[in-house]
Amino acid sequence: MDFALTDEQRMLEETLTRLVADQVSPTQRRAMLDAPRQAPSTLWRTFAELGLLHMPFSEAVGGLGGDGTDLMIIMQALGRGLVPEAYLAGLVLPGQLLALTANSVQQTRWLAPLLEGEHQLALAWQEHGARYDAFAVSTQAIKHNAQWRLTGRKDVVLNLEAAAAYLVTARLESGKLGLFILPAGTPGLSLHLYRTMDDQAAGDLTLDDVTLPDENCLSEDVSEALADVLALGRAALCADAIGAMEEACDQTLAYLKDRKQFGLPLATFQALQHRMVDMHLHLEQSRSMAILACTSLSLPADERDYKIAAAKAYCGESARFIAEQAIQLHGGMGMTEECHVAHYAKHLVMFDHYLGDSDYHLETVSDQLSVA
Structure with a gap:
């Protein structure tokens, strides 16, 4: 099987290698980690200018249609430089979930600016005691008239501090798994922020009777x-x-x-x-x-x-x-x-x-x- 990169993929690899070497030295990385968490950073804007934010998304949602190999090239370069940007947690995971579940209005509101580098998001799926099982969810979502009420807690949410909104999974009354988008600062949300052992920004998200309009529900069966x-x-x-x-x-x-x-x-x-x-x-x-x-x-x-x-x-x-x-x-x-x-x-x-x-x-x- 031929694993050779195409000319475009080699150019992507070379560009990323130079970018990481120039802008993410050990000293620069420490300065990035110590800087206040605000998105987008200078490096994130550079990612946007180079098309790296569009790369892993299909053309149907405004991306460049990159495949698994393209994503591997990007992630390998970021790992080699220990780049302190939430490319996976703040872009790829929540963005791909939006691409699969959101309607056109929701995509215009949240996905389009994400791909342009205007904000980042966070995916809140882990819960205490679930042991990596994304479907062992105790957070509850109850619908009343045209509103949803969410109660529960999500643990180790990466990129929580810098996110403009959070994608939260919750168990519905039907027994299915729903997905909701909660803008930062929504009443009823409380954040406990910390750093993981490898300096990634994370936190726990508590939802205390959070009320959302129906348009904030991305899916009623997101499994x-x-x-x-x-x-x-x-x-x-x-x-x-x-x-x-x-x-x-x-x-x-x-x-x-x-x-x-x-x-x-x-x-x-x-x-x-x-x-x-x-x-x-x-x-x-x-x-x-x-x-x-x-x-x-x-x-x-x-x-x-x-x-x-x-x-x-x-x-x-x-x-x-x-x-x-x-x-x-x-x-x-x-x-x-x-x-x-x-x-x-x-x-x-x-x-x-x-x-x-x-x-x-x-x-x-x-x-x-x-x-x-």
């Missing part, structure tokens, strides 16, 4: 669309992890070549060479699994979910292995804030927990095999 979007997100995360694993391996190898012991570079010691080989083996096998995930998005749901779950589980285990090896080979300095590889290690550890950890996805694979 299939939500499954499609989460599958896309998991494939994109695998690509992001590949970029981070690449850079962690490169930085570790450069350190071993530079650091000397007994008058010799650490890279000359055979035991450490073996460990670097193991890191690269995990990286290359994970790369193959990430390609599998990103090229499986158009398959039937059962086959798609099986392959993406296998990829997410394998990449999660590899990410933890490479993170641990990178820290150990750097020694004590690998645990310091000043050592940039520590930030990659934290990101790779957290990658395993976003949209389901390795254990969760291995169960999915096991269930699919049992059915087969």
Whole structure:
């Protein structure tokens, strides 16, 4: 099978590589993280100018019609630079769900400005005790006349602080899963903001008898669309992890070549060479699994979910292995804030927990095999 990139995809890869190298150095990244959370940032506006915000969306909703490979190129470059922009959480996941569920009026109000870089959104789907199950939802939505009343809580909502609105899943009286869009500042909402271990902005969203007009309901049966979007997100995360694993391996190898012991570079010691080989083996096998995930998005749901779950589980285990090896080979300095590889290690550890950890996805694979 030919995995060679097209000329356009190579140009996209080269453009992104230069952009990340120029604008997201370790010092610049720290300044971005410390800056007040406001969208759009200068880098986000650059993304919009380059068409990166339109790329993963179909032409039917104003996008450029990019496929899984295009998304993989973008996410891999962002992962390699640890770019602190919510491209997946603030654009791709909520935007794709809007594209699948919103009517023309709702798309004009929320999706069109999202693709133009005028605002970001957030997808609130996780709940306490649900263990990554997007359909184990206790948040309730009750309709009375032409209004909806929502009560519940969503946990670990990425990009919560910068979002102009939140897409919230809730259980309807019919038993189906509904989807609602709540503008920031809606009465009855309360936010508890924090940073994840790898410095991503997140928070918990509490809904206390929130009242919404009927036009804020995007779907009264969002289960299939939500499954499609989460599958896309998991494939994109695998690509992001590949970029981070690449850079962690490169930085570790450069350190071993530079650091000397007994008058010799650490890279000359055979035991450490073996460990670097193991890191690269995990990286290359994970790369193959990430390609599998990103090229499986158009398959039937059962086959798609099986392959993406296998990829997410394998990449999660590899990410933890490479993170641990990178820290150990750097020694004590690998645990310091000043050592940039520590930030990659934290990101790779957290990658395993976003949209389901390795254990969760291995169960999915096991269930699919049992059915087969």
